Amino acid sequence: xxxxxxxxxxxxxxxxxxxxxxxxxxxxxxxxxxxxxxxxxxxxxxxxxxxxxxxxxxxxxxxxxxxxxxxxxxxxxxxxxxxxxxxxxxxxxxxxxxxxxxxxxxxxxxxxxxxxxxxxxxxxxxxxxxxxxxxxxxxxxxxxxxxxxxxxxxxxxxxxxxxxxxxxxxxxxxxxxxxxxxxxxxxxxxxxxxxxxxxxxxxxxxxxxxxxxxxxxxxxxxxxxxxxxxxxxxxxxxxxxxxxxxxxxxxxxxxxxxxxxxxxxxxxxxxxxxxxxxxxxxxxxxxxxxxxxxx
Ligand code: AMP
Numbered sequence: 001x002x003x004x005x006x007x008x009x010x011x012x013x014x015x016x017x018x019x020x021x022x023x024x025x026x027x028x029x030x031x032x033x034x035x036x037x038x039x040x041x042x043x044x045x046x047x048x049x050x051x052x053x054x055x056x057x058x059x060x061x062x063x064x065x066x067x068x069x070x071x072x073x074x075x076x077x078x079x080x081x082x083x084x085x086x087x088x089x090x091x092x093x094x095x096x097x098x099x100x101x102x103x104x105x106x107x108x109x110x111x112x113x114x115x116x117x118x119x120x121x122x123x124x125x126x127x128x129x130x131x132x133x134x135x136x137x138x139x140x141x142x143x144x145x146x147x148x149x150x151x152x153x154x155x156x157x158x159x160x161x162x163x164x165x166x167x168x169x170x171x172x173x174x175x176x177x178x179x180x181x182x183x184x185x186x187x188x189x190x191x192x193x194x195x196x197x198x199x200x201x202x203x204x205x206x207x208x209x210x211x212x213x214x215x216x217x218x219x220x221x222x223x224x225x226x227x228x229x230x231x232x233x234x235x236x237x238x239x240x241x242x243x244x245x246x247x248x249x250x251x252x253x254x255x256x257x258x259x260x261x262x263x264x265x266x267x268x269x270x271x272x273x274x275x276x277x278x279x280x281x282x283x284x285x286x287x288x289x290x291x292x293x294x295x
Contacts, residue, residue, distance in 0.1 A: 001082065001083040001087050002089050003079070003089075003092055004089055004090070004092070005094065006097060007098070007134075007138045010139060011137075013089065014050075014138075014141075018140060022049040022050050023049050023143070024049070024050045024052060024140065024142050025043075025044030025045075025047050025048035025050070025141055025142065025143040025144070025145060025171075026051075026135060026136070026143070026144050027041050027044050027054070027087075028054045028056075028131070028132060029054060029055055029056075030058065030071065030186065031055040031056075031073055031074070031075070032074060032077075032189070033082060034185075036147055036149060036175065036176040036185070037081070037085075037147075038082075039174075039176050040146070040147060041053055041082060041085035041086055042085055042086060043145050043173045044143065044145050045086035047145075050089070051088050051089075052088065052089045052090075052141065053082045053087040053089070054091040054135055055078055055090060055092045056092070056093055056098065058127055058128075059095060060099070060130055061124050061126075061131065062124075062127070063123060063124065066121070067187075067190075072187075072189050078090075091135075098131070098134060105130070106127075106130050107130045107133055107160065108129070109126070109156055112152070112249075112250060113125040113156055115245075115250055116152055116250065116265055117150075117153070117267065118152065120240050120241065125152075125156050128153055128156060129157075132144075132157055133164065133166075142168055142169065143171050144157070144161075144171065145171045145172075147172070147173055147175060148174055148175050148280065149183055149184075149276070149277070149278075151265060151280070152250070154170070155250065175277070180200045181200055181204065182196075182200050182202070182203060183203070187274070188275075190271075191271070192271065198236060199237075199270050201233065201237060202277040205227045205231050205266060206264050206266065206279040208226050208227075209226045209227050209279070209281075210264065213262065213283060214284060214287065215287055216288070218255050218256045218258075220243075220252055220254055220256065223244040223264065227243070227244075227266060231266070231268060237270050238268060238269040239266075239267075239268055240267035240269065240274070241265065241266070241267050242265070243264075244264050244265075245262070246260065247262055247263040247280055250263070258284065258285045259282065259283060259285060260282070261280060261281070262280075262282070263279075264278060266278065
């Protein structure tokens with residue numbers, strides 16, 4: 001595995017690899033890698049000849065009161081995990097080379113960013129869209145691989161790719177979880193042992209709502225209430241949002257129709273740590289409850 005920190009050096013390398021006909025996959029990350037990230041790297045290995053993992057804690061996607069300064073960093077560990085998972089190039093730039101003196105462009109995506117993470121973290125998705133566009137121009141990938149863990153982010157990136165004619169495929173890979181269901185996150189390291197135990201309520205709440213959908217529940221407000229009530233069983237956890245929405249548009253109809261894809265999304269504060277999770281569910285054509293009636 002080769003470590004590159006200069007954008008122009010990365011560009012020269014990918015340009016010659018593309019000329020040789022190699023397919024390139026990029027996995028953008030902020031480092032402090034875990035099994036969620038390495039699953040994306042392995043997906044890249046499956047799809048492409050060359051896998052580039054990027055490691056950059058992007059300041060423009062953090063709000064002024066967020067955890068940019070204390071975001072966990074461990075280059076030696078990241079190097080080892082990225083290499084073991086099959087990375088060819090670890091792109092690890094410094095901030096000054098990504099946001100050069102006098103930089104004056106931010107990408108702002110509207111619509112899909114208005115709600116949920118976009119509403120709670122003003123400016124967050126401008127930072128995400130900007131860094132991802134820079135990474136695409138630096139690494140020139142055929143495939144860009146992202147985790148479903150950050151579901152709204154995947155919609156934002158798909159919008160960016162469409163709107164700017166980026167010539168690549170966006171691949172979304174499933175969320176990797178601990179054995180009790182907690183979604184892996186670099187931020188889990190902030191949790192005290194007690195908070196860590198309680199954090200599993202996010203997964204349980206999603207599971208309850210998903211079971212209700214399989215049994216025939218399709219009313220958005222009831223699904224939201226199931227999520228809220230489950231999380232409220234742990235009073236120390238404060239809900240930012242817990243909602244069901246159309247998985248493609250994030251619209252919030254009163255009722256979801258059979259065959260529609262619904263995204264159940266949760267964001268909470270567990271102590272001072274903000275955690276997010278989601279589940280993608282299809283409204284059944286033939287809910288389980290009806291089957292029971294006719295048995
Ligand atoms: P981050 O380093 O948090 O910016 O995440 C980098 C990429 O890893 C994003 O595409 C995330 O959605 C993805 N990711 C983070 N956690 C997980 C997880 N538990 N399972 C799968 N992908 C993840």
